[in-house]
Amino acid sequence: MRMTSSTIRTRWSPKPDTATPQHRRAAKAAAAVAAGALALSLSACGSSDEGSGGSTGDTDDTSNNVTLPKLDGTSLEVAAVWSGTEQANFKKVLQEFEKRTGAKVTFVPAQDPIINFIGSKVAGGQPPDIAMLPQPGAIKQAVDKGWAKELGSEAVKELGENYSQGWQDIGKVSGKPYGVYYKAANKSLIWYNNQVFENAGASEPETWPDLLNTAQTVFDSGVTPFSIGGAEGWTLTDWFENVYLSQAGPEKYDQLAKHEIKWTDPSVKDALTTLAQVWGKPDWIAGGASGALQTDFPASVTQVFTGGDQPKAAMVAAGDFAQVNIPKNMKIGTDAKVFPFPAVGDNGPVVSGGDAAVILQESKGSQALATWLASPDAASIQAKLGGYLSPNKNVPNSDYPNAVQQKIAKALIDAGDDFRFDMSDQAPQAFGGTPGKGEWKILQDFLKNPKDIAGTQAKLEAEAAAAYGN
DSSP: OOOOOOOOOSBOOOOOTTOOHHHHHHHHHHHHHHHHHHHHHHHTOOOTTOOBTTOOOOOSSOOOOSOOOOOTTOEEEEEEOOOHHHHHHHHHHHHHHHHHHOOEEEEEEOOSSHHHHHHHHHHTTOOOSEEEEOOHHHHHHHHHTTOOBOOOHHHHHHHHHHSOHHHHHHTEETTEEOEEEEEEEEOOEEEEEHHHHHHHTOOOOSBHHHHHHHHHHHHHTTSOOEEOOTTSHHHHHHHHHHHHHHHHOHHHHHHHHTTSSOTTSHHHHHHHHHHHHHHTOGGGBTTHHHHHTTOOHHHHHHTTSSSTTSOSOSEEEOOGGGGGGSOTTSBBTTTEEEEEOOBSSSSOOBEEEEEEEEESSOSHHHHHHHHHHTSHHHHHHHHTTSSOBOOOTTSOGGGSSSHHHHHHHHHHHHTTTOOEEOHHHHSOHHHHSOTTSHHHHHHHHHHHOTTOHHHHHHHHHHHHHHHHTO
16 A cells, blocks of 8 residues: 555455356445445444544553563564554554563664565665565565565464455465555545535535536535645555446456556546546646645645635545544544545445565564464554554454444455455556556656546556566
């Protein structure tokens, strides 16, 4: 993910290549039900007891559901790209592991793409013990290069008890378990400033045409409709994937994710044409295209919720994790609200992202830490702090700090295996996960010139063919 990447987007289940048409139709039907449930649950949010995104929930009362060894004298390193509040909250999870085992754990800030960062550490003979990898493609690359170590029996036991089969399978390579998906993301959400909507007389849209009408209503009230963090290319892939999944459907989504169809396919043209209905209106984007391309993800969220009733923008397409960037004075569910990414086709999209713990140095300590991260005890600590979503089905829903996040989390767990994982995160790193290159760079260029649909398709296909090798 970036920032997982990742979405609860109405989930389409990741089926194997041998899935029959009947299986696919069943998955589509299940996804439609999940999407409807998500829409209903989010529309029901708004109770007065909902807290802020930067909750400092009580994490002292932690359950003890996992057995860990004593590791006095053991030192471990965990690398991840997380920064700010997200990093600080994860460190509290590591601190509890230290308390229970006696080990010392150091957080190592990594740069994007993390797989390149890990490669340099491996080349220098000092890889971290565990890396939090945001893409299935990165896990496979780490396995193919011989960096990743298979999960031990205790970690696998925790996965079996706490995760649906779909989340277990995403962490496997050639059928063997390598990744513990500690963090999930629902990337099929749009957050908005409720005061701006109320002042404009705007309502939450359910379809893409509704979204365009809402944007025009907000614009007519004197506020720019959209904030886009275009400085980080993954935010743009999230826009594309939501549109593409809803418009083209899950079968095409799976085919494009595997490069079984080309990016010059008419379905890609349709999705880019749809995106251009927003990206092609610079007055609808805070700072225009050039401003968006200088705005990072945290700022893209913050500027929607600062400035009183005249913020820089009214809404931002962002995953559930955006909550950590919403100012604490803005109550989630009251001041800061959210609706599912509107349906472009027959069904609303449900796209997921996630970050998996992968062992790079085999040891008793690293296996214990992977086991810890697969437990509900670990996930509950960060759940209470807000801005976090776990695919661990045994995390109590009440641990999430506000009604909005509780309903988002419940929708994720209730969806079971019916989800689609972030497309760019499934792609080879060179195409789907490298700043300034591949899909990220090409969509940034498209944001600047959304009229060049054919040229954008040609560039995407050329880069994809090179990365996939076909």
